[in-house]
Amino acid sequence: xxxxxxxxxxxxxxxxxxxxxxxxxxxxxxxxxxxxxxxxxxxxxxxxxxxxxxxxxxxxxxxxxxxxxxxxxxxxxxxxxxxxxxxxxxxxxxxxxxxxxxxxxxxxxxxxxxxxxxxxxxxxxxxxxxxxxxxxxxxxxxxxxxxxxxxxxxxxxxxxxxxxxxxxxxxxxxxxxxxxxxxxxxxxxxxxxxxxxxxxxxxxxxxxxxxxxxxxxxxxxxxxxxxxxxxxxxxxxxxxxxxxxxxxxxxxxxxxxxxxxxxxxx
Amino acid sequence: xxxxxxxxxxxxxxxxxxxxxxxxxxxxxxxxxxxxxxxxxxxxxxxxxxxxxxxxxxxxxxxxxxxxxxxxxxxxxxxxxxxxxxxxxxxxxxxxxxxxxxxxxxxxxxxxxxxxxxxxxxxxxxxxxxxxxxxxxxxxxxxxxxxxxxxxxxxxxxxxxxxxxxxxxxxxxxxxxxxxxxxxxxxxxxxxxxxxxxxxxxxxxxxxxxxxxxxxxxxxxxxxxxxxxxxxxxxxxxxxxxxxxxxxxxxxxxxxxxxxxxxxxxxxxxxxxxxxxxxxxxxxxxxxxxxxxxxxxxxxxxxxxxxxxxxxxxxxxxxxxxxxxxxxxxxxxxxxxxxxxxxxxxxxxxxxxxxxxxxxxxxxxxxxxxxxxxxxxxxxxxxxxxxxxxxxxxxxxxxxxxxxxxxxxxxxxxxxxxxxxxxxxxxxxxxxxxxxxxxxxxxxxxxxxxxxxxxxxxxxxxxxxxxxxxxxxxxxxxxxxxxxxxxxxxxxxxxxxxxxxxxxxxxxxx
Numbered sequence: 001x002x003x004x005x006x007x008x009x010x011x012x013x014x015x016x017x018x019x020x021x022x023x024x025x026x027x028x029x030x031x032x033x034x035x036x037x038x039x040x041x042x043x044x045x046x047x048x049x050x051x052x053x054x055x056x057x058x059x060x061x062x063x064x065x066x067x068x069x070x071x072x073x074x075x076x077x078x079x080x081x082x083x084x085x086x087x088x089x090x091x092x093x094x095x096x097x098x099x100x101x102x103x104x105x106x107x108x109x110x111x112x113x114x115x116x117x118x119x120x121x122x123x124x125x126x127x128x129x130x131x132x133x134x135x136x137x138x139x140x141x142x143x144x145x146x147x148x149x150x151x152x153x154x155x156x157x158x159x160x161x162x163x164x165x166x167x168x169x170x171x172x173x174x175x176x177x178x179x180x181x182x183x184x185x186x187x188x189x190x191x192x193x194x195x196x197x198x199x200x201x202x203x204x205x206x207x208x209x210x211x212x213x214x215x216x217x218x219x220x221x222x223x224x225x226x227x228x229x230x231x232x233x234x235x236x237x238x239x240x241x242x243x244x245x246x247x248x249x250x251x252x253x254x255x256x257x258x259x260x261x262x263x264x265x266x
Numbered sequence: 267x268x269x270x271x272x273x274x275x276x277x278x279x280x281x282x283x284x285x286x287x288x289x290x291x292x293x294x295x296x297x298x299x300x301x302x303x304x305x306x307x308x309x310x311x312x313x314x315x316x317x318x319x320x321x322x323x324x325x326x327x328x329x330x331x332x333x334x335x336x337x338x339x340x341x342x343x344x345x346x347x348x349x350x351x352x353x354x355x356x357x358x359x360x361x362x363x364x365x366x367x368x369x370x371x372x373x374x375x376x377x378x379x380x381x382x383x384x385x386x387x388x389x390x391x392x393x394x395x396x397x398x399x400x401x402x403x404x405x406x407x408x409x410x411x412x413x414x415x416x417x418x419x420x421x422x423x424x425x426x427x428x429x430x431x432x433x434x435x436x437x438x439x440x441x442x443x444x445x446x447x448x449x450x451x452x453x454x455x456x457x458x459x460x461x462x463x464x465x466x467x468x469x470x471x472x473x474x475x476x477x478x479x480x481x482x483x484x485x486x487x488x489x490x491x492x493x494x495x496x497x498x499x500x501x502x503x504x505x506x507x508x509x510x511x512x513x514x515x516x517x518x519x520x521x522x523x524x525x526x527x528x529x530x531x532x533x534x535x536x537x538x539x540x541x542x543x544x545x546x547x548x549x550x551x552x553x554x555x556x557x558x559x560x561x562x563x564x565x566x567x568x569x570x571x572x573x574x575x576x577x578x579x580x581x582x583x584x585x586x587x588x589x590x591x592x593x594x595x596x597x598x599x600x601x602x603x604x605x606x607x608x609x610x611x612x613x614x615x616x617x618x619x620x621x622x623x624x625x626x627x628x629x630x631x632x633x634x635x636x637x638x639x640x641x642x643x644x645x646x647x648x649x650x651x652x653x654x655x656x657x658x659x660x661x662x663x664x665x666x667x668x669x670x671x672x673x674x675x676x677x678x679x680x681x682x683x684x685x686x687x688x689x690x691x692x693x694x695x696x697x698x699x700x701x702x703x704x705x706x707x708x709x710x711x712x713x714x715x716x717x718x719x720x721x722x723x724x725x726x727x728x729x730x731x732x733x734x735x736x737x738x739x740x741x742x743x744x745x746x747x748x749x750x751x752x753x754x755x756x757x758x759x760x761x762x763x764x765x766x767x768x769x770x771x772x773x774x775x776x
Contacts, residue, residue: 039645135486137583224493
């Protein structure tokens with residue numbers, strides 16, 4: 001499927017978004033987020049988002065990017081299966097909404113009322129840092145990956161309309177690439193940025209990224225790689241629009257189109 | 267024989283001082299009033315005075331004793347670049363980084379110095395020790411920001427420039443709404459002069475514990491997701507934790523900036539002089555070592571004082587395995603002291619530490635924190651931002667907008683300049699303050715030119731605070747208690763009177 005055809009299918013998918021890319025059911029909507037002030041220690045508050053089209057309140061707290069109160073959010077998620085949804089009803093969830101996971105939240109520029117709810121007996125979630133997201137300290141001698149070093153490709157995803165390298169998520173990937181570069185001395189590092197400029201209608205919002213964002217994303221990653229030891233002479237930066245999604249298990253399809261690909265060749 | 271006599275006298279005077287303040291103590295609350303450091307022993311350090319900078323020196327301050335440790339031993343200061351007047355205005359680095367003030371300079375010292383010298387000390391040099399060089403320098407009113415708030419004028423180029431001198435295209439325009447100092451509208455020194463400058467007014471940061479400010483714990487800067495940039499001279503990364511606005515990336519850059527601005531020197535330092543200066547600065551550690559009520563801060567198992575700082579690991583992140591201020595953990599179960607006042611004070615400090623670590627509140631609208639992917643608001647404690655073990659700085663480069671300089675959170679300060687910054691439509695607006703922002707000091711944005719950085723100020727070292735009031739970059743907190751009051755108000759924490767006192771006591775022993 002080429003990118004143009006894929007994009008056209010996606011527009012057809014519309015707000016309810018049974019994904020055009022596969023069999024899984026993906027949910028996409030724009031709404032005004034609500035913060036529920038549960039207090040189970042640090043970073044324990046809940047973020048809720050109601051899809052007004054169906055009147056369901058979702059718990060979007062598990063997104064690696066959290067909302068900004070007073071700004072609308074784009075929510076992209078995989079819906080729980082019917083059976084698990086009924087088992088984990090809103091009333092039983094720790095935040096008071098149907099839990100979405102995986103879920104990707106993008107903060108939009110558009111403003112909306114700033115809402116906050118009290119805990120209302122919901123416990124929230126105790127914060128647990130995924131140890132896979134923790135990098136070693138700078139004073140620990142680094143371990144370089146052993147050879148052989150076949151060509152490899154990595155992907156870094158971005159929030160909608162953003163070139164921000166997300167805390168922890170991006171760092172872990174960049175750190176791995178940096179170590180691979182320093183170990184293997186590739187002939188070329190190709191950094192390709194993508195933006196999704198095809199318009200789609202979501203909850204009455206017309207969403208389309210600026211074409212310049214593809215270059216901005218690629219430039220940001222290239223700068224990071226250069227600071228990690230990739231010589232500017234071997235880094236080749238390019239920008240494209242409307243790629244096909246990644247198809248790795250567990251990935252949300254549409255967010256995977258907003259990405260930078262990093263390819264090392266020898 | 268003579269030493270023994272001096273020691274006895276010192277012990278006696280210490281005991282007498284404790285007795286003298288005893289009626290002031292609120293023993294039940296574990297608290298006591300902060301007060302200005304007692305007037306005067308001749309602690310003022312003149313440039314070119316050729317004294318010996320002792321390997322360790324103790325100075326009385328507002329709550330006890332601050333100690334300054336130089337791990338390189340005694341320093342002969344004759345001809346030393348830190349102690350020599352290197353420019354025409356008679357100032358040396360030591361002028362504004364006084365050992366008795368924890369290597370900064372307190373407003374009480376500044377006032378004393380004005381009285382003692384009738385304003386003739388180089389401390390009051392027109393270039394930045396007055397509200398504006400164009401004002402009549404003999405009048406105290408012309409130095410009001412220094413005398414009242416301990417603020418020096420920092421003149422930043424407009425538009426901003428990189429450390430290499432390249433012009434930065436700012437994302438915002440800047441207008442002077444009002445300026446009682448007159449300097450930002452001054453035809454020679456102002457924003458519309460031949461060499462446009464934005465004059466902001468800031469406290470001098472202490473020259474101490476700089477190993478903690480210049481080392482980095484992690485190679486990534488989480489506030490922008492990029493690895494820290496690399497210093498091509500050394501191959502090391504810049505820590506990003508120097509100066510309020512990070513305009514200097516290394517101690518060498520800081521020294522050159524200070525040399526040409528504060529000292530008005532025309533010539534640079536030779537390489538050996540620079541090495542001597544930076545080497546000296548890097549070996550100084552500053553911390554409170556004794557409290558008038560709590561006694562020695564290294565007693566009963568505590569590890570206060572500068573020695574523990576000197577032997578500690580810089581840029582270490584606090585966390586569950588190494589929480590903040592473990593230096594005073596032993597005071598949680600202090601059974602050693604027979605003095606009820608001392609026990610109460612130490613218990614108060616322990617409660618303050620628990621609050622610092624564990625009392626969560628909603629952090630809102632603070633660029634540099636909420637603008638990352640933590641969300642706005644995010645619930646966390648003081649230790650979230652003040653996360654570097656032993657200093658309370660930020661292990662990540664600590665540029666954060668607490669609101670101390672930006673409307674609407676800044677305390678009213680009609681004596682300071684007020685600027686109107688308008689973010690251009692071609693750039694993202696400030697995430698919390700929109701496109702039009704009123705500020706007394708754009709802070710980090712005067713270095714980067716970015717809207718999101720307006721009002722961000724680098725988080726400070728928290729050691730030796732009691733020696734260097736007032737606090738925050740613009741001196742808006744006159745006392746340690748005022749710091750707590752600001753945070754309580756800014757983030758609606760809801761601290762009780764006892765909790766405020768406990769946190770104030772914690773700050774007083776650092």
